[in-house]
Amino acid sequence: MSDMSAPLPGTDYEHSTSLGLSNNKMAMWTFIGSECLFFGALISTYLIYVGRTNEGPTPAGIYDVPFTSVSTFILLMSSLGMVLALAAIQAGEMRKFRTWILATGLMGATFLAGQFYEFTVFAAEEFNLTTSPFSSSFFVLTGFHGLHVALGILMLLAMWTASMMGRLPQQLHTTVENIGLYWHFVDIVWIIIFTVVYLIPAATTAPG
Amino acid sequence: MAVTAQEPVTRRSAFRRPTAETGIWSWITTVDHKRIGILYWLTAFFFFLVGGIEALLIRVQLSRPENTLLSADAYNQLFTMHGLTMIFFALMPLGAAFFNYLLPLQIGARDVAFPRLNAFSYWVFLSAGIFIYSGVLLGGLPDGGWFNYAPLNLIGPDPTATEAAGQIAVAEANHISRMVFYSIGLQIAGIASLASSVNFIVTILNMRAPGMTLMRLPIFTWATFVTSFLMLFAMPVIGVALWQLMFDVRFGTNFFNPAAGGDPVLWQHMFWLFGHPEVYILILPAFGIVSEVLPVFARKPLFGYSAMVFSLIAIAFLGWGVWAHHMFAAGLGPVANAAFGLSTMFIAVPTGVKIFNWLGTLWGGRIRLTTPLLFGVGLVAMFTIGGLSGVTHSIVPSNYQQTDTYYVVAHFHYVMFGGSIFGLFAGTYYWFPKVTGRLLDDRLGKLHFWLMLIGFNVTFGPMHLLGMDGMPRRIYTYADGMGWNFWNLIETIGAFIIAASIAVFIANLAITRRRGEPAGDDPWDARTVEWMTTSPPPHYNFEEVPQISARDELWHRKYVGGATRPPVRVPAGASPDHDPGESAVDDQAQPAHGPGHTGHADIHMPSPSYYPVIAAAGMPIAGWGVYAGGPVQVALLALGGLLILSGLFGWVLEPSAEEHA
Numbered sequence: 001m002s003d004m005s006a007p008l009p010g011t012d013y014e015h016s017t018s019l020g021l022s023n024n025k026m027a028m029w030t031f032i033g034s035e036c037l038f039f040g041a042l043i044s045t046y047l048i049y050v051g052r053t054n055e056g057p058t059p060a061g062i063y064d065v066p067f068t069s070v071s072t073f074i075l076l077m078s079s080l081g082m083v084l085a086l087a088a089i090q091a092g093e094m095r096k097f098r099t100w101i102l103a104t105g106l107m108g109a110t111f112l113a114g115q116f117y118e119f120t121v122f123a124a125e126e127f128n129l130t131t132s133p134f135s136s137s138f139f140v141l142t143g144f145h146g147l148h149v150a151l152g153i154l155m156l157l158a159m160w161t162a163s164m165m166g167r168l169p170q171q172l173h174t175t176v177e178n179i180g181l182y183w184h185f186v187d188i189v190w191i192i193i194f195t196v197v198y199l200i201p202a203a204t205t206a207p208g
Numbered sequence: 209m210a211v212t213a214q215e216p217v218t219r220r221s222a223f224r225r226p227t228a229e230t231g232i233w234s235w236i237t238t239v240d241h242k243r244i245g246i247l248y249w250l251t252a253f254f255f256f257l258v259g260g261i262e263a264l265l266i267r268v269q270l271s272r273p274e275n276t277l278l279s280a281d282a283y284n285q286l287f288t289m290h291g292l293t294m295i296f297f298a299l300m301p302l303g304a305a306f307f308n309y310l311l312p313l314q315i316g317a318r319d320v321a322f323p324r325l326n327a328f329s330y331w332v333f334l335s336a337g338i339f340i341y342s343g344v345l346l347g348g349l350p351d352g353g354w355f356n357y358a359p360l361n362l363i364g365p366d367p368t369a370t371e372a373a374g375q376i377a378v379a380e381a382n383h384i385s386r387m388v389f390y391s392i393g394l395q396i397a398g399i400a401s402l403a404s405s406v407n408f409i410v411t412i413l414n415m416r417a418p419g420m421t422l423m424r425l426p427i428f429t430w431a432t433f434v435t436s437f438l439m440l441f442a443m444p445v446i447g448v449a450l451w452q453l454m455f456d457v458r459f460g461t462n463f464f465n466p467a468a469g470g471d472p473v474l475w476q477h478m479f480w481l482f483g484h485p486e487v488y489i490l491i492l493p494a495f496g497i498v499s500e501v502l503p504v505f506a507r508k509p510l511f512g513y514s515a516m517v518f519s520l521i522a523i524a525f526l527g528w529g530v531w532a533h534h535m536f537a538a539g540l541g542p543v544a545n546a547a548f549g550l551s552t553m554f555i556a557v558p559t560g561v562k563i564f565n566w567l568g569t570l571w572g573g574r575i576r577l578t579t580p581l582l583f584g585v586g587l588v589a590m591f592t593i594g595g596l597s598g599v600t601h602s603i604v605p606s607n608y609q610q611t612d613t614y615y616v617v618a619h620f621h622y623v624m625f626g627g628s629i630f631g632l633f634a635g636t637y638y639w640f641p642k643v644t645g646r647l648l649d650d651r652l653g654k655l656h657f658w659l660m661l662i663g664f665n666v667t668f669g670p671m672h673l674l675g676m677d678g679m680p681r682r683i684y685t686y687a688d689g690m691g692w693n694f695w696n697l698i699e700t701i702g703a704f705i706i707a708a709s710i711a712v713f714i715a716n717l718a719i720t721r722r723r724g725e726p727a728g729d730d731p732w733d734a735r736t737v738e739w740m741t742t743s744p745p746p747h748y749n750f751e752e753v754p755q756i757s758a759r760d761e762l763w764h765r766k767y768v769g770g771a772t773r774p775p776v777r778v779p780a781g782a783s784p785d786h787d788p789g790e791s792a793v794d795d796q797a798q799p800a801h802g803p804g805h806t807g808h809a810d811i812h813m814p815s816p817s818y819y820p821v822i823a824a825a826g827m828p829i830a831g832w833g834v835y836a837g838g839p840v841q842v843a844l845l846a847l848g849g850l851l852i853l854s855g856l857f858g859w860v861l862e863p864s865a866e867e868h869a
Contacts, residue, residue, distance in 0.1 A: 017414040023321040026414060030406045032442060038444035041478060045452065045463065052469040055460075129461055133469045136461035140452065158857065167861075 028178045032185045040187050043196060044142060046137040050201050054132035059201035062127050064118070071114035072194045075149075076105035079187045082180045089173045095177075098163050104183070105156035108149050115146050138197065145193060148186045155179050213476045225862070226816045237816035239323035240747050244253050244330050246643065249636075251334055252301035259293035260710065262286045264703055267667075270698035274687040283684035284351035285386075289341075291354035292390075295490065296397045297337045299624065303493035304329070304401075304630045307408055307432045309643060313738035313745060314426045316417025316754045321410040323814040324859060325403050331824030332400035339828035340393030346835060347382040350390035352681060355479050355534075358472035361387055362456055384457050385835055391454040392831035398443040398450070399827070401489075405439035408432055412580055417737070417835030419756035426736045431496025434520045438485045438492070438527065446482035449475060458834060473538055480531035488527045490624060491591075493518065494631025495562060498584040501634050502566055503732050505581035509760055512565040519558035519565075526555040536607045541696025545604045552602035556595060563592055578732075579653030583634035586661055590626025594619055597672065612682075615675025621668040633660075633713075641731045645743040646724030652716040663705025669699030670695035670702075735760040748811040823855025 017023060050059060085100035119139070122128065129139050159176060162168040168175070226237040235243060265286055269278040308326065312319055320326050343349045352361045412425070412433045424779050425433075453475070456459040462468035464475045503510045510516060532540060532548040575581065597619040601607050610616055633656075642648045679692050686692055727784065730739040740762055741750050758764040767775035830848025833841050 018416040018420075019414055021414065023410050023414050026410045027322065027406050030409050034402060034406070034444050037441050038448060040447050041448035045448070045474065046479075048471065048474060049463075049469075054469050129455070129459060133462045133471070136452075136455065136470075137465055140455060140461065140463075144451075158860075162861075166248075169644045 022174055024174065025043075025181070028181045032181065035185065039141075039145070039192075042128060042141040043192065046141050046197060049133035052133040056131040056135060057122075057127045059134070059198075060203075062120070062122060062125065063198050063202045064204050065081055065198055067114070068118065068198055070192065071111050071118075072190065074099075074107050074114070075111040075187055075190055077183050078104045078111070081107060082183045086173065086176050086180050089168075089170060089176050092170045094163060094170070101156055101160050101163070101176075105160065106154070107151045107152050108183075111145055112149055112153070112168050115142065122162075141193065141197065145186070145189060148189070151184050152179070152186055155182070175181040224783075226810045226818060234816070236821055237327075237328050237818055239319075239814050239816055239820075241308050241312050241320050241323065241326055242643075242745065242747070242749075244306075244326050245305050248301050248333070249309055251330075251337070252298050252305060255293050255297035255337060256302070257710070259290050259298050260286045260707065262290040262293065264707060266290060267700040267703040269684065270686075271475055272697065273686050273690070273693055275685055278684060281348075281351065284682075285349040287682060288350045288353055288356075292340065292350065292394070294303060294624070295354060295486070296394060297333075297340075299490045299632070300397075300401065301333055301626050303435065303490070304333070304404055306428070306493060306497065306632070306635050306639070307404070307435075310639065310738060311408060311411060311429060311432055312415065313642075313741070313749055314736055315412065315415060315420055316737050316750065316756060317411065317415040318749050318811070319755070319814060320407050321415055322407045324817050324820050324864065325407050327817070328820035328824055328859075329400045329404040329407065331821050332396060332403065332827060335824050335828045336393055336396035336400060336666050339396060339831050340389050342828070342832070343386060343389035343393075346389075347385035350386050350393075350537035352387070352390070355476075355483060356387075356390055356453070357479075358446050358453075358475035360465055360472075361390075361453060361475070362465050387457040388454065388831075388835045391450040391457070392834055394451045395447060395454075396827045396831065398447050401439045402443045402447075405436040405443070409434040409440065412436075417753050417756050421756075422759070423514070423517070424756055424759045427499040427510055427513065428493075428496035428736075430517050430520055431492045431499070434524045435489050435492045435496075438489050438524055441528075442482045442485040442489065443552055445478060446486075446711075449478035449482070454834065473535075476535050476538060480534045481528075483534065484531040485524075485527045487620075487623070488523055491631075492523070494587060494628045494635075495520070497631045497635035497638070498566065498587050499562075499569075500736065501580045501584040501638050502569045503760075504638075504732050505576045505578055505584075506570050507576070507733075508569060508573040509735070509763075510565070511559075511568030511571075513759065515561055517563055519561040522558035525557060526551060526558070530555055533602055534608070534834070536604050537611045549602045549604050549607075556599050556602075559595055563588060563595075578637075579648070579650055579657060580634045580638035580732075582654060582657045583630050583637060586657065587627055587630040587634065590622055590630060590661075590664070592623075594622025594626055597622060610675060612680055613675035614671040614679045614681060615680055618668050618671035618675060621671070625664060625668070630660075633657075636734070639738075640720075641727030642738060642743050642745070643729055644720070644724070646720050647727045647731060648720050648724065649716050652712055652719070656712045656716065659705055659709035659712060663702050663707075666702030666705060667699050668702075670699055698738075730762070733766075735763040736759050739767075746812055812865055817859065817862065819855045819859035819862065821855075823852050823859065826851030826853075826855060 019026070081100050081104035085097050085104060088094075088096035088100055127135055131134055156179070159168060159179065226233060228234040228237070238244065238247075245769055265278065266283070269275050269283060308320070308330075311317075334389040340350070347359045350356065413428060416425075418609065452461070456463050456465060456470075462470045464472050466472055499510055499516055529551045530548060533552045536545050536548070566584075570585070597615070601610060601616070601619065637648055637653055674692055674695050677691060679686065679690070686696075727743050729741065729743055731743075732739070737754050737756070740743075740754060754761065763776075767777055769775045826848040828848075829851060830845050833844030833846075833848055836844055
């Protein structure tokens with residue numbers, strides 16, 4: 001209510017909400033709350049099934065932790081790109097914004113490509129969706145995470161296109177912020193997945 | 209993208225904005241929360257009738273022993289679809305109908321925070337209903353019960369029950385398709401609930417009229433708020449379980465298949481971690497409705513408002529810690545069973561708080577015996593019976609005897625029908641004049657109530673006895689000489705009395721439509737601000753957004769006194785609590801009116817849109833893709849995905865409201 005600046009044109013949701021927060025931002029946080037339960041359920045399933053390998057590959061035997069570390073690093077760097085993109089549009093530097101948003105999307109796409117490569121290697125080693133409860137829970141969990149990354153990339157590309165067409169003026173920086181919230185959330189989930197799915201099982205189970 | 213970049217910048221979307229204000233397209237493209245609420249109610253009532261007919265078929269089949277009206281297969285589909293229909297396509301959306309219609313009116317807003325998301329929720333819900341029932345034409349309806357336990361949901365038909373090998377193959381294909389319709393159908397319905405929960409939470413937090421603090425919110429709005437959080441956190445859990453089931457039956461994963469190392473009990477945990485909050489999702493809206501109805505007809509404020517709010521929240525929290533009481537017989541061990549038995553007993557405490565507060569509200573009130581009040585009191589009485597039989601389930605040794613018998617069926621019908629449906633009818637009679645401008649006939653309403661109360665108890669009361677006598681649930685017939693014949697026949701008669709009561713209600717609707725008594729703005733002398741505006745409300749809800757200065761705002765505008773001396777009605781407009789000049793201040797959605805300005809052309813309302821329907825239509829198409837195989841699968845998945853994505857992109861790129869010329 002005591003917002004010092006007048007509502008910016010184009011942000012018609014920011015008139016004066018009861019809590020002084022934009023509706024869109026609150027909706028994104030609410031949705032992220034729900035997503036926590038979604039990934040929580042998937043990760044729980046994985047933790048229950050990590051030891052049920054049906055004489056197929058075990059975590060230590062199948063994961064290529066150095067390779068996944070590199071793609072994890074690239075995904076985490078994409079969060080930095082997102083932060084810089086938001087800072088650029090808030091400062092009104094539209095060229096810089098487009099550069100960073102494209103860089104963020106490219107880093108996300110690199111991560112996805114790494115995941116795709118990893119999956120093809122796994123498939124060649126007879127480790128696929130139907131091998132064991134361990135493999136099923138691994139592919140469904142990381143697959144849904146990959147789907148989230150893909151949707152994020154679509155949104156980033158849409159913002160880049162809109163900006164190129166002059167349809168994403170500086171006033172809409174809150175849109176960038178909201179998509180950024182989603183992007184950071186997907187990255188944070190990957191940190192948990194990388195730790196819980198790759199690092200801990202690979203360190204605690206003998207190679208098989 | 210290169211092509212679109214060449215287009216003129218002024219062009220905003222692929223379609224001209226819909227402009228129809230009447231006729232079918234105005235309803236298909238509407239984003240008005242009131243119209244969406246009406247659509248929700250009508251669709252859900254239709255599914256309620258479908259689920260009711262399924263129940264009647266079940267009861268006719270069980271009316272005598274060794275009946276051959278239905279085959280075992282038909283019976284399995286009917287009782288499964290009865291449960292799924294009533295829960296996901298009747299009770300939940302009936303609650304959503306009230307949320308949609310009333311929430312903005314009760315908090316003094318012009319619409320919900322995201323009107324198009326609201327329309328999207330409705331169309332997704334409808335497409336889920338169409339999708340799951342399309343299984344009738346494609347190999348049959350889901351037949352594993354509403355909770356669809358593993359490994360029953362994986363192993364399919366018993367090979368010894370079918371003679372020829374060809375028949376087994378057909379039966380197995382049918383089984384897979386039925387599970388696809390179950391998993392994808394509920395998945396789609398869950399997306400609708402998730403979208404509306406986000407919408408309602410943001411609306412309640414952010415769209416309140418000036419002065420409407422959280423502890424001044426009408427209690428029904430509180431119930432909406434708490435229910436939305438339950439949906440927000442419960443839906444993703446069942447969502448994951450449904451995806452896992454879909455991958456199991458369609459793509460050969462091993463989540464719940466014990467033969468391949470999977471754990472069938474995991475399905476039970478996931479299902480009930482969603483399923484128990486789900487029953488509170490079904491009952492809390494009815495609690496909220498009754499908490500609105502009783503004070504109005506007792507002419508007293510709600511007894512213990514804060515206790516009512518905090519008991520709602522307590523129920524919602526505890527509702528997450530009781531799921532395994534559905535699984536006592538699954539062999540979780542004495543520690544888990546004792547812990548969940550205790551937490552189940554705890555949850556009776558906030559529920560009991562509500563029962564006593566309703567009694568406290570009625571106590572000493574000047575009660576008007578209208579139809580809404582009767583249904584409200586009916587909920588309090590019937591839900592208490594169901595709640596008490598629920599506490600008997602929490603005692604583990606006793607639960608071993610009751611589980612999977614008709615005693616459980618009796619219990620959950622007392623809470624779901626005696627609780628939820630009585631509450632929803634109370635709300636229907638109470639708010640019908642606000643929605644239509646006409647009062648439902650009170651004498652027919654009372655006939656409806658008494659028939660329903662009698663029919664309900666005749667149907668479900670004897671199930672306690674049959675259950676104690678050991679009659680199992682989910683059996684399509686039973687042998688003669690078990691001693692179950694008499695009560696089963698009585699129950700079937702009771703079911704037809706319920707059907708008669710619904711017929712009376714439909715007749716009441718039809719009669720009211722033609723010659724109902726005009727209601728006026730405030731026919732019940734009500735307490736909350738939705739009764740301040742006209743009946744039916746204009747599409748912008750309020751000429752001026754009301755300034756809220758008290759809980760039960762409207763009552764304080766109508767009466768002075770009350771705490772220490774009898775309330776005195778003040779002449780219209782003379783209330784000292786109400787300064788009309790205040791209400792224009794801090795107005796959210798409209799530019800300030802000039803003095804003496806009475807028009808509403810400058811109230812800025814969101815415009816109708818095609819995109820929610822387009823995005824929603826993609827979901828069942830993609831679902832049929834999962835059902836189909838080969839190139840059709842790819843084509844349908846691609847088409848569905850394309851519709852969803854293009855709908856969402858068109859939606860994002862079009863402004864929520866067209867600027868006025």
